[in-house]
Amino acid sequence: MSVLSVLRITLAKDLRMEWRSKDAINSMLFFALLVVVIFSFSFDLTADESRQIAGGLIWVALLFAAVVALNQTWARELRNQVLDAYRVSPAPAESLFLAKTIGNFLFVAILELLMTPLFIVFYNLRSIGPVYQLILASVLGNWALVVNGTFFGAMSIRTRSREVLLPLILFPISIPALLAMVGATTSTLTGEGSAHLSLVFLAVYDVVFTLLGLFLFETVLQAE
Amino acid sequence: MKSKFAIFALLTFVLLSWGLYQALVGAPTEATMGQVQRIFYYHVPNAWVMELCFPLNFLASIIYLVNRKAAIDAFAVATAEVGVVFCTVVLLTGPIWARPVWGIWWTWDARLTSTLVLWLIYVGYLMLRKLSTGGPNPVLAASFAIFGCIDAVFVFMAIRWFRTQHPKPVFAGGADSGIDPRMMHAFLINLLAFTCYGALLVWIRYSLERTRQKVDEAHAMKSLLHQEARSSR
Incomplete structure (x- = not known):
């Protein structure tokens, strides 16, 4: 099977499961709401x-x-040894990784869409800078979080304390991306300084870590 | 091997003692900072060893993913652990010096922040190693080390670009503004001494890890033979 067809099937399966259970979205949304409050x-x-x-x-x-959703991505593949089946199947590992990343990207994007109005209301926000920069920052920042998160999720699923380990390895690696996301968002909201450098930085970060994830995912999936 | 180790350990001990003497007695007291400046003979060599350890860990991780030799993985663990220890010393001795000289324990200055983030990344690496199921998983650790090292480049850039609005403490008469030859002497001795000390620790940790790997292997072999004996009966 080709990379694209495996990607499409895996993604469709994940989205269908999420549509029926709404586990990830509900827990993420409630968690984010609690943090805001x-x-x-x-x-x-x-x-x-x-x-x-x-x-x-x-x-x-x-x-x-996002960590809440990322922890569930791979955990649901443990039931009925689905992850082992992936391991022995000839399907390309990269398409599995991309499908999971895109799935998580969509979940976090929905979360962003639902959380933005809440933030505007709770914190009396009004953007002084151009709004397209905020949209760009949320897309690029979202990808930066989920691409590493999906990769490290596949690592932490192999450890004794899965749910605990993921943030412990994800947060330090995400610090530079977080600085850029916050930089872009703050400079757009306040209208001080330019968000340009932060956005370019985020784009480069996304490209580098996506390539690195694609390159190393097969190794991690097969690690014994 | 054992005699080589003993000679190297003895050499390191002599160098460290001489370095300590030079730092405390041999080097003159710094004019503006006073006695507290002497911590530099300890702080900077430690930072140097840390900066040697982490790239070595990165290299070992790449080599491990290519050839999967257990010895390379043992070297990767040794350099990561020693690197974290030396990094911790750097993060602890920095504030001890900064408090009397800058008047603050900590500032979110570029160099301090990047060192702290580096420390966080490598502690994450050690956590991942420690918590893997079914014994340490070198492949996961090596992949994470590669992520960590590439991330370190982004950390340095991000902190320089996005946190520059913070005030940077001014070095008043620091090491750059003309250094006394005796200070240079004490500094270089300590640099050499701590490099040897770091190498010695990596050596010890490496042989410990190798022993552990061999014991694990022997255990696995033994239980395999038991199984075989039982099934053939």
């Missing part, structure tokens, strides 16, 4: 202050929430 209780902010820190808050909430 707890943040706004922890800080008492004016409109100016919230514009300064909202970029950081949004991404921290999304990062924490």
Whole structure:
């Protein structure tokens, strides 16, 4: 089977499972909502202050929430030894990795769409810079989180304390991407400085880590 | 092998003692910072060893993924662990110096932040090794090390570009502004001494890991033979 057809079938299967159970979306959404509420209780902010820190808050909430979905990606393949079946099947590992990444990307994108209005309401936000930069930052930042998260999820599923390990290895690697996402979002929201450099940085980060993930995924999947 | 190790250990001990003497007595007291500047003879060589260890770990990880030799993996563990230890020393001795000189324990300066993130990445690496099911999984660890090392490049760039608005403490009469030859002497001795010390630790950790691998192998072999004996009966 070709790379694309395996990708399409795996992705369709994941989306169908998610559509029927809504496990990942529901838990992510509720978790992100809790983070937003707890943040706004922890800080008492004016409109100016919230514009300064909202970029950081949004991404921290999304990062924490994404881990919930990322942990479930591979866990659902453990039932009935599906992961072992992937391992012995001749289907290209790269398409499995890409399908999982795209699936997670869509879940986090839905989360972003639902969370943005909440953020605008709770933190009285209004963007001073151009809005297309925010959209670009959320797409590129989303991909940066899920591409590494999907890869490391396949690693942490092989360890004793799966759910705990994923953030422990994902967060340090995501720090540079997080800096760029927050930089782009904050400079767009406040209208100070240019988001251009951050967006280019994120794009390069995405390309490099996608290629690295594609290159090493087969090795990780087959690791004994 | 054993005598070579003993000679090297003795040499390291002599160098470290001499280095300590030079740092505490031989080198003159720095004019503006005073005695606290002497921590540099400890801090900088430690940072140097750390900067040697992490690239070696990266190289060993790549080589391991290509040839899958257990010895290479043992070397990767040794360099990662020693690197983290030396990195911890750097992160601890830095603030001890910074408090009296800068007036603060910590600042989110580019170099400090990148060292901290590097430490976090490699602690993550050690966690991954520690928590793998069915014994350590070298393939996962090696893949993560490659991610970590490439990420380190992004960390350095990101911190330089996106965190520059933070005030940087000014070095008042630091090591750059004309150094006394006796200070240079003490510094170079310590650099050599700590490089030897780091190599010695990697050596010890490496042979320990090799022994552990061989014991595991022997255990696996033994249980395999048992199974075979039982099935043939």
